[in-house]
Amino acid sequence: MFLTAPIPGIEELAAAGIRSFESTLLAANEIMDALGDPGIHMIGIHGMGGVGKTTLAKYVMIQVKEKSMFDEVVMVTVSQNQSVVRIQEEMAESLGIDTKQESITATKLYGRIKSAGKILIILDDMWGRLELSEVGIPEDDERCKIILTSRSLEVCNSMKSQKNVLLGVLSPEDSWKLFEENTQSIARDVASECRGLPLAIVTIGRALIRKGKTDWEAALDQLRANVPENIHDLERMLKRLKVSYDLLEGEETKSCFLFCSMFGEDVEIDVELLTMYAMGEKFLKRVNSLQEARKRVKFLVNKLKASCLLLEGRSENYVKMHDVIRDMAIYIASDKKEGCLSKVCSGNQCWNEADDLKECRRLSILGEYNNTIILPEEPPECSQIHTLVLEEIKNIPDNFFEKMTSLRVLHLINIRMSRLPASMSHLKDLRTLLIDDCRDLNDISILGDQINLEVFRLGDTALEELPESIGKLINLRYLAPLFNYLVTNKQIRIPPNVMSNMSQLEEFHMDSRVTPWESYILEEILALTKLVALTIHLGDIEYVKATRHMEFKGNLERFSIHISQNPSWYLKSSRLKNLDLRGSHLPRWVIMLLGKTDALILKDSISPHLDVWVVISNVWSILN
Structure with missing residues (x-):
């Protein structure tokens, strides 16, 4: 089988497009041939980050649909922190199962796949072995074929793939062709310094559009200063991509970009959530209201999308960040010279690097599937921290926040606690507090001490009433007690003289159908x-x-x-x-x-x- 039609641009490289690049066409031909081989059930696509594995997989998906090679085609993102539940839900939705009406189990998903006829399942962005049986994916079923993408050949081998396809970098000629499509006046030397990495070519090319000669020369100097000895060296590649960040205009744009790296890998980023973070950290200049902040963040997000540093999400209210771009953002934010030291940790790894936390300004601790994080008994040394995101935590010790006196933004997600820790009384500069999916939480009375709080969102808790102490939050601008009827099944009460004290309140959102x-x-x-x-x-x-x-x-x-x-x-x-x-x-x-x-x-x-x-x-x- 030989493909002659040009490969259309798809998502990550949509702005540049993928034409008849030799390395891409060869890989696509190998995959299509393997899909037509009855003896091959699993195919691995491997190559360095940013080389275009996801784009190639999506192109193959389009091709097999056009040729009606399979009855069903499903593509899901696995990502570094494998969540079996999330993978099952994504697959179920693609197969037309209403996940809101029924829970998804491996047995149920297995039965649906077995009844689908010929099916192609694409598992994108794999970082380790995935037990297919735990998800509900049949193994050794001649009617079920699997394509997986990974940066590592070892991952492909661990999955026992029968055909592995290497997606290499572009040739110098193809690099220039791709770069030229994304710029008005291109410098060949800059394209050459991108070393055939499509993601670097597109992002840097976009960043230099309408820039003067001085900017081109400065970008070239930066690229040459980081010439890699080994093209697979991740840090060297990230330094190369950093040029697109350096060319961003305005500190607000850069801050917004770095904030996006605090979200989990491959997640859809809620622009409204970005706005709440921005309001708390106060990095938006000359903004006097929440609505002005929304407009400014939307403007910044659009600038980042135009620079190929953010991707379109499922709607205009969401965006995504390519995993390599996210790696680059975390790399930048972890550099003390940038003055914005930030860490994104999975599992309990943060506490093994405690010294790094002393100067950390933004910290995101994200739990892994079936691996709840346990926080240290002694309060961490985080006196410089401004933003903290905690997700999937077993419990928060009472003294945990004692040394976080500079904290401005706190987001708690799926924490097992019945009341807020006593040490939150130390957070005198807290401006944004978001509490989501803390379903045992029934006491938030301590919040009366946070008189500087401006944004407060409370969702999915066991709270039966807003405490009277909430009335002390006289600087509150945004209040959204979005109680979940399915969680509490009880009426939520607001005491008198609580709302009347909030003279600065700009927005109040309470859509519960059971509030008395x-x-x-x-x-x-x-x-x-x-x-x-x-x-x-x-x-x-x-x-x-x-x-x-x-x-x-x-x-x-x-x-x-x-x-x-x-x-x-x-x-x-x-x-x-x-x-x-x-x-x-x-x-x-x-x-x-x-x-x-x-x-x-x-x-x-x-x-x-x-x-x-x-x-x-x-x-x-x-x-x-």
């Missing part, structure tokens, strides 16, 4: 003068009537408000301004919002009173 609202809560919300964004679901019509003559003191710009006696119904819309009225009369503050409403839902028992229908008529005239 009382009229004083709504009255306190209506009185917030700086509130511009609101998400609430009101189920009790009586206390809505109690606010009938009240008006919003703030100027709402974005809202999703549901007035309904049916708690099982919840509006799902991408619109910014939603107003749902079900079985209710119209209070004055609702009437004031009608002129701003994008989506208005009226159903069942709206009273046909004259003034109501006049308002509705005016709304439709505005919308039309």
